[in-house]
Amino acid sequence: MITPGEYLSLLDARLPGLVVGAHVYGSRVLDDVVADSDLDVVIELSSPAELPAVDGADVAVVLAGALEKPVSEVTPLAGAVTPVLWQQLRTVGQTVRGARPSCPGTAAEVEAYCRDNLVSYWKPDFDQAREALPSRPADKPVARDVLLWVGLGPARLWHTIRTGEIVSKSRAGELAAARWPDLPISDLVAARRGEDVTLTNDHIALAIELFDRILADVAIP
Structure with missing residues (x-):
């Protein structure tokens, strides 16, 4: 797992003098680093x-x-740059080189982006999963990383739409589990954190149901 310092050292060796700003966001600043977490960073040249x-x-x-x-x-x-990225950088982002950026933006822009992303990015994937699930063999292994991504990703957008706050995937899962205690969302959170949880077709169905409830909760038809 590469650190910000290691990454900057590599860039400085390849591009001496060009990197004038570096700003870390994502799991590193949201207290949600897991085994396969990337270093999420914006570089200014x-x-x-x-x-x-x-x-x-x-x-x-x-x-x-x-x-x-x-x-x-x-x-x-x-x-890619988005209103959500700008909000992270101006609120919880960590500047490791250069001046802390202002990243101007509004809460309305962030909410609009999240709503659009639920429909344009996530909904097609869930429509495909909904169609494929009935014919999926019960003993077919579940793609763990993919399931955790789709199972917890929309919950982050749901929370931001409702509150304006940006949280990690794990925290979003905890919040969604509190909102819908009848769904075993805590299984996904535990699996993300490295616990030995067997993920099955039932968890794919869970992710689909959670997505449907998220759309209903934020009034997206």
């Missing part, structure tokens, strides 16, 4: 350049000064 690909690093690259603009005005050099 003084001039355009291509960063080397590094296993375990999920990187967005912008030109210096971009983080002082609304996200709608920024075209990244690599990776």
Whole structure:
């Protein structure tokens, strides 16, 4: 698991003098690091350049000064930038090089992005899973990483829509479990944290049901 310091050292060796800002977000700052957690980081460059690909690093690259603009005005050099990323950087992000960015934005922009993401990004996957589940063999192994991603990811958006707060996948699972105690969402949280939980087709069905309840709870038809 690469650290911010190790990653910056690698970049400085490849791109001397170009990296003027580095800002960590995601699991590293949300107290949710697990065995396969990436280093989520935004890198600011003084001039355009291509960063080397590094296993375990999920990187967005912008030109210096971009983080002082609304996200709608920024075209990244690599990776993606969103209102949710901007909010993380201005609230819980950790600056490890350069000045802490302002990342201007509004709560309405964040909520609108989350609502759209539930429909445009997540809903097609759940529609496919709903269609495929009845014919899926009961003894077929469940893709653990995929299930944890789809099972807990929408809950993060649900919580942000309701409160404006950005939380980790594990915390979102805990909050969803408290909201819907009849669903075994705690199994997904425990599995994410490395506990020995056997995931089955029932947990795929759980993820689908949770997604449906999330849409209903935030009034998305």
